[in-house]
Amino acid sequence: MSQLCVLQAGQPMDIERAIIRSAQAFEQHELVFGHGTSEAMSEASWLVLHALGLSPLEAPDYAQLLTDHEINNCNELIVRRINERVPAAYITGTAWFAGLSFRADKRALVPRSPLAEFILDDFFDLINPSNVSAVLDLCTGGGCIAIACATQLAHAKVDASDLSTDALSLAKENVSDHQLQQRVQLIESSLFENINNSYDLIISNPPYVDAQDISDMGEEFEHEPLMGLAAGADGLDLVRVMLDQACDYLNEGGLLVVEVGNSAQALEDAYPDVPFLWLEFANGGTGIFALTRTELTEHAEHIKAGLPV
């Protein structure tokens, strides 16, 4: 079988050409995006700049000519992305979330939640940041949401929990990279099982993919841990428990914010009387609701009715 070669050494090629050619190859091979980028040019740019040792935060000189050695380095990553269908973050070992850099590998999902915008934009004024001294990031994965919250809320203590010891070991490295060991505590727990504190904000991007979407997902998603994605027939297995138990862990005036993605309609159908506030994002993304502690308490009966029998 002939080996795939996207970027051919021995011909003049600048950075822009390398990115465009790589993006064309991604499209020809029908790659699936959604792990921090949503289209071929951004994904190609990420990999090419990484291969050249350039930061994605600084605009490169796109007219810079590449040496043969650099072309070969770029080609290696581009071909791997095509042949193995590995998300770019797992190839580079790095992902960006809320303007921060994180280690990313197969121990946890690639960070990509729209919650980054919610955190950076002062929690959309749904809660006064200066009143938030305790945060729980349930289902923290590699810790990106917890670390972004701790960075944004300079005085808050953040608990970050997950059931996966693999995810928690990655989160530990990320917490240490960001020097937040004093304020971010990692807890191994199935949802609230080992949680003993109370919080002003509980924030979560849990598994919420329903059975149909799991079977339709692109190959790229198979590189991520299934327990980070799958959440039963309607995608609500974990969210149901969160709704039922969150008010026991929220302080007076506290807020619950949860991403449910494509399972938003299933949630509305399962809880028609619960007044979910669906957040709107300027940078894209849907399926994230907020509920106050008061709303959770007032609708406790409706919420109990949505639990499986």
Ligand SMILES: C[S@@+](CC[C@H](N)C(=O)[O-])C[C@H]1O[C@@H](n2cnc3c(N)ncnc32)[C@H](O)[C@@H]1O
């Ligand atoms: C969608 S990933 C989100 C990771 C991270 N919050 C992010 O936004 O990138 C969901 C995480 O939930 C964890 N998880 C799955 N079941 C869990 C459970 N019963 N209790 C706690 N965490 C769980 C998975 O290990 C995974 O890390």
